[in-house]
Amino acid sequence: MEMEKGHFAQEEMMRVQKIIQEYQAQKWGLIPLLQKVQGELGYIPKETLKPIAEALNLFPSQVQGVVTFYSQFSLAPRGKYVIRVCRGTACHVRGGRSILRMVKRELGIDEKETSKDFKFTLETVACLGACFLAPTMMVNRNYFGRLSPPKIISILGQHQ
Numbered sequence: 001m002e003m004e005k006g007h008f009a010q011e012e013m014m015r016v017q018k019i020i021q022e023y024q025a026q027k028w029g030l031i032p033l034l035q036k037v038q039g040e041l042g043y044i045p046k047e048t049l050k051p052i053a054e055a056l057n058l059f060p061s062q063v064q065g066v067v068t069f070y071s072q073f074s075l076a077p078r079g080k081y082v083i084r085v086c087r088g089t090a091c092h093v094r095g096g097r098s099i100l101r102m103v104k105r106e107l108g109i110d111e112k113e114t115s116k117d118f119k120f121t122l123e124t125v126a127c128l129g130a131c132f133l134a135p136t137m138m139v140n141r142n143y144f145g146r147l148s149p150p151k152i153i154s155i156l157g158q159h160q
Helices: 010-022 027-042 046-055 062-069 090-094 096-106 150-157
Strands: 081-086 121-126 137-138 140-142
Touching: 010 027, 010 140, 027 121, 027 140, 046 062, 062 096, 081 096, 090 096, 096 121, 096 150
Parallel strands: 081 121
Antiparallel strands: 081 137, 137 140
């Protein structure tokens, strides 16, 4: 039975403890450990910061600093599909702003929000590095370029 999103449970803590054991007392292992927790749970629950810090002989503030510095990490549950819309220069010149508006309208959420059903999270990024495909966006790890309104509707429809 899957836990309700947003409610950190004992079962999740046991999964995190198993990951922590792999990196016990290895300060260098903080980022890989956080990546595993994020991959396992979809986010890094605030309740795990202290146990992670203790296991790696760090201060909780150091762990939180890393989590909040890197955009790959999230302290809140995210959607099954994380949509990243590019705000880079090439995308902006080729209509990126209207792409973002359309994605917001289609999903019914704003930037940095997650849909109530935890299906989608919408983020913007400074650059996706695919300027030749501008305007671009990503759904999880998949790139989509040369976007147009019909293409956006099709892409989002594939992820319903």
